[in-house]
Amino acid sequence: MPIILVACQKGGSGKTTTTVNVAAELARLGHDVLIADCDKTTKSSTTWAQDRTQDDTLPRVHAIQKTGNVREALKDLATRYDYVIVDAPGHDSQEMRTAMTVADLMVIPTRPSQFDLDTLPDMTKLVEIAQDMNPKLKAFVLLAQVPTDSNGSEQDEAKDYLRDYPQLPLIDAALKSRKAYRDSIPAGRGVIEWSNPKAKAEVQVLVKEIQGCL
Numbered sequence: 001m002p003i004i005l006v007a008c009q010k011g012g013s014g015k016t017t018t019t020v021n022v023a024a025e026l027a028r029l030g031h032d033v034l035i036a037d038c039d040k041t042t043k044s045s046t047t048w049a050q051d052r053t054q055d056d057t058l059p060r061v062h063a064i065q066k067t068g069n070v071r072e073a074l075k076d077l078a079t080r081y082d083y084v085i086v087d088a089p090g091h092d093s094q095e096m097r098t099a100m101t102v103a104d105l106m107v108i109p110t111r112p113s114q115f116d117l118d119t120l121p122d123m124t125k126l127v128e129i130a131q132d133m134n135p136k137l138k139a140f141v142l143l144a145q146v147p148t149d150s151n152g153s154e155q156d157e158a159k160d161y162l163r164d165y166p167q168l169p170l171i172d173a174a175l176k177s178r179k180a181y182r183d184s185i186p187a188g189r190g191v192i193e194w195s196n197p198k199a200k201a202e203v204q205v206l207v208k209e210i211q212g213c214l
């Protein structure tokens, strides 16, 4: 079943936050979800999944650590789970590049700043190379940590910026900067299992868009 790769060449952009929140929503929808945690320096999504097991009322999300060339491991895991979500390291890595050769969808969380947007042209080239080997690969940019007082201008600016890179569309969903995304993590929960309805709605829109792409 589908492999969703969450990757971006910048650390701190929101990869792990996106991974665990998408996983929690897919689990709520009744799917059997595995997170492949490929970030050996932080292991944050593995820790989140472990913390989650403390509360057995929460639908289970499995997690496993994988490093190096993850291509064959992901192909195998995809036969055993409804969704495999790959949490990539915060730099251009072997894990990211090998996962791109088998993923169905690549989600690139990016903060709406010029420095972060400037990493995307390089990513376009990597996506094109991976698509030669893996023609089914789709990719999109997800704006993450968008200021809550934003009037949508970040979205418009990012769209303008990405106009020259049709391989990397910006999706409608955006995750705003909200305390709920930080506070829910130590509880092993997604924001859909937390107390902020706006954050919950953002993740549900994102998951609908992901499912629509697959």
Ligand SMILES: Nc1ncnc2c1ncn2[C@@H]1O[C@H](COP(=O)(O)OP(=O)(O)O)[C@@H](O)[C@H]1O
Pocket: 010, 011, 012, 013, 014, 015, 016, 017, 018, 044, 090, 144, 145, 146, 175, 176, 177, 178, 179, 181, 182, 185
């Ligand atoms: N939408 C958000 N709102 C508030 N804080 C966020 C949000 N997304 C990420 N963070 C915080 O920013 C930091 C980096 O996020 P993280 O998901 O770990 O990034 P990455 O995995 O790309 O390095 C973490 O402390 C996380 O809690």
Ligand SMILES: [Mg+2]
Pocket: 015, 016, 017, 039, 042, 044, 087, 088, 090
């Ligand atoms: Mg991370």
